[in-house]
Amino acid sequence: MKIVIISPDHDTRAWEDAMWDENQDLEIEIYPDDTEREKTDFILAWNPPEGVFKHYPNLKVVASMGAGIRHLTKNKSLHAEVTVTKIEDDQLIEDLQYFVLTSVLNYCRNIPYYVIQQQQKNWNRISYHRPKETHVGVLGLGNIGLPVAQLLEKNNFKVSGWSNSEKEIENIDTFAGRDQLPNFLKELDVMVCLLPLTDDTEDILNKEVFNQLPEGAYLINVGRGSHLVESDLLEAIEEGTLSGAALDVFQDEPLPKDHPFWENEKITITPHTASVTQPSSVAHQILENYKNLKQGKELKHTVSRKKGY
């Protein structure tokens, strides 16, 4: 039993430990120090280097170390026949639910403004927004977006959702496809991006979309950095089209020191911390799929490479 890990940007020890805890017979090798690549059929990866998969002629499965898989599918060396799986982590969903609730409530209650004001020793009260008067739109109603929308609804927010395919959800107005996007956008106070990253959704948070929101709307991005056209956001805030943004994901992470977001007081930056997958809570599903592969059973959490999620 051997699994190869390809994740050159990260310390992989927590993953090794978690998988060993599940199965002491497992052999784990870390790229680029792995051996006998022609025998490798199962790889666990995050942000693999371009071209790396050409060294694995008998690869059957690549498991993503997270919920996103575009870091794999954009790799040109990954054969179309290789099965791609993602992590489905209930804990990750719950963490994202409460992170988004925190971000929306902070918009309502101006907490980042007060933290900055405190440093200037200013006692200036500004008006707040109530959940029942705040219309939040969630982009993406999949296994993450849907429970986020529902938690907001449970906390009295007015909630709409937009997704690729039509859905019907209690107490949430739903919109589907590009045709209905303008109607979805036109009444929102806050727009939350929880879309998967695909060719269709890349750059979706752009000037054209911002201009369809009511003036002064607020953006929360917990999808991927590549959903956002960063220069369009700066311009929209400068012009007052948007009142501000809370961003947890960025084109380049860590966010470069010279990036203009750092100094913009209308943007609240968190360091990709909305949900941090703990290897110990998901190692089991990786190993289960590994066994499924060996026993010729169907794999779980597979991804449609055509749809991209």
Next chain:
Amino acid sequence: MKIVIISPDHDTRAWEDAMWDENQDLEIEIYPDDTEREKTDFILAWNPPEGVFKHYPNLKVVASMGAGIRHLTKNKSLHAEVTVTKIEDDQLIEDLQYFVLTSVLNYCRNIPYYVIQQQQKNWNRISYHRPKETHVGVLGLGNIGLPVAQLLEKNNFKVSGWSNSEKEIENIDTFAGRDQLPNFLKELDVMVCLLPLTDDTEDILNKEVFNQLPEGAYLINVGRGSHLVESDLLEAIEEGTLSGAALDVFQDEPLPKDHPFWENEKITITPHTASVTQPSSVAHQILENYKNLKQGKELKHTVSRKKGY
């Protein structure tokens, strides 16, 4: 029909407008420019000057402009026979509920830390707390504390409550009286003060209480400034007994420029903004009580001056 308003620290126009909207026949006079004081039987007040009530020999009712009434009862010139009423504002309760939820979630997600870190252009991720692993204790289970505790419970927090008299509440562990205070305190990650201010509860947030919390617990005060011994808080944070605090109320408001809280990064200051009573949403209950007085009917929202709430 005449109501006198005594509120020398505040602009009273919003109150005047709201009451006129309810009743155009009403005469409103503002202290100290009011006339014929011997005829005045109904006063609406906030922070009245010491001694002021001796000018009103026929006073029957003083209505507080907020939920608190100690600013009235501590005034030595207020006769024991004068009825004191408070505002009961469902909107105020809902606003407090969501303000406390915001504050607890910000503790969980370290948002004030990230806002300060952003100014230093630092990308440093620190671990977060999950609601289900966070034990929040609410001091005070009255008409404000109870719904706050219930909203936290609805959002997966482990919730305990402490009150003067014994209560039984679904899914919330309850404790009553000074005897049970140590047992209430000993397991909390976060302590939220929502007590009414009385002789018994003044200074209740003190070193002795902090020392009974688990090391590194977090304090949220949305009661009154006089609940907290401010120097004890600074010492407890300095020594690590508490990890920090979110404070919305202070002994002196606005918080004086030379107060050490301003520069303490472990304290998050908001300018008494948890709930702001809108006169338009409560003018009706003031006028209803005024009519009740005139018609010899029982008044609503009266306060026991002995209990203090």
